[in-house]
Amino acid sequence: SALMGVGGLPLTISYLTLNTDLPHHLVQGTAVCSAAPAVLVSAFSRLGAIPIGTAVAVAIGASIGSSLGAQAALMLPESQLRVLYMVALAAFGGSSSIRAVANMRALLAARRKIGK
Numbered sequence: 305s306a307l308m309g310v311g312g313l314p315l316t317i318s319y320l321t322l323n324t325d326l327p328h329h330l331v332q333g334t335a336v337c338s339a340a341p342a343v344l345v346s347a348f349s350r351l352g353a354i355p356i357g358t359a360v361a362v363a364i365g366a367s368i369g370s371s372l373g374a375q376a377a378l379m380l381p382e383s384q385l386r387v388l389y390m391v392a393l394a395a396f397g398g399s400s401s402i403r404a405v406a407n408m409r410a411l412l413a414a415r416r417k418i419g420k
Contacts, residue, residue: 313339328382
């Protein structure tokens, strides 16, 4: 998943939700903690390709957002947290899928145009 720049958190959270008896709050925390080492290794391996100023700004925003998000998640009942996770996963995954299909169509159209 690091090859594509996409983390494995959705897979890890889904796996833990389906295969353990952990409450969803603990599932999220466990998944985030398990991903931290891989995120650091992936980031360090790309140091030459990362605009440091942008990375710092994004890291600050992500730190603030993740802190606020974690606090909000702890206030929600588990059932609402699960529903919110599923909605977000469907929305972001669906949006990415639509863009991927559009990009593939554009690529195929460009190849056909070159081939003519």
